[in-house]
Amino acid sequence: MDVQQLQEILMELRFTAGLSDEDQRKLAVISRLQEFPKGAIVFAEGTDHKDIYVISSGRVEICMSIQARGCLPVLTLEAGDLVGWSSVLKQGEMTATVVAMEDTQAVAIDAAELRELCELDHDIGYQIMKRIASALSQRLVACRLQVLDMYGDVNSYNSSQKGASE
Amino acid sequence: MNSSCSTTGETADSQVNHWVPQTAVIREITPEVNDVATYQLALTDPAAAEAYRFVPGQFNMLYVPGAGESAISMSGNPESPEILAHTIRVAGNVTRSIAAMKVGDTLGLRGPFGTSWPLEMCAGRDVILVAGGIGLPPLRPLIYRLLAERQQYGQLHLLYGARSPEMRLYTEEYHLWSKGGLEIRETVDRSSPGWHGNVGVVPLLLERLKAFDPAKSILLICGPDLMMRFTARAAMQRGMTAEQIWVSTERNMQCAVGLCGHCQLGPEFICKDGPVFRYDQILPYLKVEGL
Numbered sequence: 001m002d003v004q005q006l007q008e009i010l011m012e013l014r015f016t017a018g019l020s021d022e023d024q025r026k027l028a029v030i031s032r033l034q035e036f037p038k039g040a041i042v043f044a045e046g047t048d049h050k051d052i053y054v055i056s057s058g059r060v061e062i063c064m065s066i067q068a069r070g071c072l073p074v075l076t077l078e079a080g081d082l083v084g085w086s087s088v089l090k091q092g093e094m095t096a097t098v099v100a101m102e103d104t105q106a107v108a109i110d111a112a113e114l115r116e117l118c119e120l121d122h123d124i125g126y127q128i129m130k131r132i133a134s135a136l137s138q139r140l141v142a143c144r145l146q147v148l149d150m151y152g153d154v155n156s157y158n159s160s161q162k163g164a165s166e
Numbered sequence: 167m168n169s170s171c172s173t174t175g176e177t178a179d180s181q182v183n184h185w186v187p188q189t190a191v192i193r194e195i196t197p198e199v200n201d202v203a204t205y206q207l208a209l210t211d212p213a214a215a216e217a218y219r220f221v222p223g224q225f226n227m228l229y230v231p232g233a234g235e236s237a238i239s240m241s242g243n244p245e246s247p248e249i250l251a252h253t254i255r256v257a258g259n260v261t262r263s264i265a266a267m268k269v270g271d272t273l274g275l276r277g278p279f280g281t282s283w284p285l286e287m288c289a290g291r292d293v294i295l296v297a298g299g300i301g302l303p304p305l306r307p308l309i310y311r312l313l314a315e316r317q318q319y320g321q322l323h324l325l326y327g328a329r330s331p332e333m334r335l336y337t338e339e340y341h342l343w344s345k346g347g348l349e350i351r352e353t354v355d356r357s358s359p360g361w362h363g364n365v366g367v368v369p370l371l372l373e374r375l376k377a378f379d380p381a382k383s384i385l386l387i388c389g390p391d392l393m394m395r396f397t398a399r400a401a402m403q404r405g406m407t408a409e410q411i412w413v414s415t416e417r418n419m420q421c422a423v424g425l426c427g428h429c430q431l432g433p434e435f436i437c438k439d440g441p442v443f444r445y446d447q448i449l450p451y452l453k454v455e456g457l
Contacts, residue, residue, distance in 0.1 A: 014374075061365065073357040076364045078374060101362065138373065141396065145367040146355050150390045151299030151329035 003028045009107060014080030015054045015131055016107075023124045030113040036060070036100040043084060045071075045097040051108040053083040058104025062096045071097055074146075075139070082135045087111035089132070184423060187229045187274030188214045192267055193249060199333045201256040202300065204241060205264065206249050207275060218247050220278035222285070222307035223414060223442045228252065228264065229274030236260035237419035237437065240278065241303035243310040250275070253303035253335065279423070281442045283308045283386055284412055291384045292320035294375070296397050298327045298368050298389025302335045304414050304441075305388050313346035320382065322348045323375065327368025327393065330354050331361040351375075368393060369400040380405035388414040391452055398445050408446035415441050415448065 006028035010016040016024060034051075036042055036058070043049040045065055059078045063071035074096070077083055086094050088111045118125030194206040209215040220240055229235040236258070242251025256265045264273065285308070293312060297305050305324075312322055324343070328334045331354050340350055351371050353364035364371070368389070385401050387394045394413045401411055417429040417436045424438030432451035434440060440448075 059364075073361075073365045075366045076353075079376075080374065138370075142367045142370055145369070145392065145396060148392065149329070149355070150367075150393050151327075151333065151355065 001033050006031050006033065006107065009033070009056050010054070013054050013056060013107070015082050015135065017080075019124075019127055023127060026117060026121070026124060027109065027114075030117060031107050031109045034106050034108040036104040036106065038100055038102050038104075040100045040104075042098040042100065042104075042106075043094050045095065046093050048092070049084060049087045049094050050111055051084060052088040052111050052114065053106040053108050055079050055081050055083060056105045056107055058106075059101040060098050060104055061101050062098055064096050075142070076101065082132065084111075085132055085136060088114055090115065184276055184279070187227070187235075187276045189272050190228075190250070190275040191272050192269050195267075195269055198253060198335050201265075202253060202335065203265065204251055204253045204303075205267075206242070206251050207273075208249055209275065210272070215248055218250070218278075220244055220247060220250075220307075221282035222311050223282035223304060224278040224280045225304075225419075225441065226250065226252065226275050226277030227279065227419070228254075228260065229276065230260050230263040231274070233259045233263040235274070235276075235420070236264075237279075237416070239304035239414075239416075239441070241306045244307050245310065245314065253300070253306075255300050279437055281440055283414075283442055284384070284444075285311060288312070288384050288386075289318050290320065291382050292323070292379060294323045294325065294372070294383055294385045294401075296325045296327075296368060296372060296385065296387045296389070298387075298393040298397075299329060299333065300335070301387075301389030301393070301414070302326060305386065306336065308386065309343060309348060313343065313348060316347045321377070324348050324350045325368055325371040325375070326350065326352045327371070327389070328352070328354050330356045331358050331363070367396070369396045372397055372400045373404070375404075378404065380410075383410065385411045386413075387411065391415070395452060398449075408449060409444060411445035412442055413445055413448065415443060415452075 003025065007024045010024045010027055016027065042060060055078055057079050059076055060083060061073045062075045063073050065071045083098055118128055189210045190207040191210055192205055193208050196204040198204055209218060222244055225237050225239045227235050228238050238252045238254055240250060241253040242249060254261050254264055256262050295305050312319060334352065344350055353366050353368055353371055355367060357365045383406060385406060387397050398411050415436055417431060419437040420426045420428040424435035429436040
């Protein structure tokens with residue numbers, strides 16, 4: 001797949017939509033399209049990984065391992081979502097395992113090259129980091145809501161619930 | 167408050183005293199999920215049953231002698247008011263008493279009360295329904311109505327979030343709803359073995375909704391306050407305005423006619439001015455801790 005075709009895909013994805021044509025082209029240059037059949041592991045918790053992904057179609061599941069309970073799903077991601085932020089932030093090993101829930105296609109961006117691009121061109125660096133921060137902020141809020149157990153029964157957290165006006 | 171779709175007590179008011187409960191008999195009980203069941207009620211007085219009408223979003227006060235009264239949204243088809251469906255989760259004395267009842271038992275019923283979902287504002291627009299947990303029952307009458315008048319609306323979406331796969335309500339109806347033109351997307355906060363659907367909170371589904379035109383959409387939300395706030399926030403980040411968003415709230419309703427003040431939220435009485443509010447009209451009060 002050539003740079004032009006990759007750029008056209010990036011243009012349509014939520015994570016990269018809104019970047020200038022030139023920035024999308026620069027990203028396309030260091031990207032490639034990757035296919036993950038259903039059940040394929042995109043990357044595994046505890047491993048080093050060199051790519052960051054923007055899903056273009058399909059769906060993946062983020063799981064985390066817990067002793068005696070296996071790898072438990074905590075979030076699903078789909079087209080337009082960012083996967084593998086640890087690699088671009090150079091935070092060492094991956095914090096979770098990501099598995100394709102269905103046949104999935106993703107734009108894989110080489111994390112080292114992306115970091116270098118951001119260092120050399122701070123304008124695109126700011127745009128990319130702003131988008132990563134936004135994606136992580138969205139996930140942080142979602143995580144908080146999950147932790148709060150919003151649909152728990154009234155006795156579990158002592159607050160009023162639907163149908164509980166008595 | 168001016169909720170444009172206020173239809174409190176659509177039953178012929180001249181014939182019904184809203185302070186006096188009518189006797190209703192339980193015709194059928196359908197266990198839904200843990201601690202939640204749907205009760206099909208019928209008024210025993212033929213004249214009252216004949217006169218009874220409700221619109222999607224309204225609620226009844228169900229009365230159990232010795233236990234008290236509780237506000238319960240109607241969850242059935244408004245085109246079949248002779249059978250009044252109420253999906254009830256055990257949450258206190260009244261609902262616990264109802265949960266102990268069986269088919270043929272009777273209880274008291276006052277209503278219908280409250281404002282309705284803004285159907286007339288949905289016409290010609292894409293309608294996005296977002297439900298969280300036990301927030302789906304108050305939206306189900308609206309789903310029936312939207313599907314019955316399918317040609318009047320644009321795209322119809324239901325985004326449903328539940329605590330776990332086992333806590334999803336009305337799953338046996340989804341194929342019919344989908345066939346009727348409702349696009350359903352589900353998610354659960356916590357997965358369980360065998361679940362291959364989405365995991366994550368329901369506002370994420372809205373953030374990812376494709377073919378979404380904020381200018382021609384209307385968003386109707388029902389669920390815990392927190393879920394409604396963050397869903398509305400996601401919608402506004404995608405370009406919707408608070409005037410295009412409607413929420414169904416619930417508080418401790420006692421009298422159901424705006425007199426006792428138990429359900430007061432700021433200047434509003436949820437029982438009388440709500441439960442359905444346009445979001446901009448109620449947002450300031452949802453943010454006040456303790457209200």
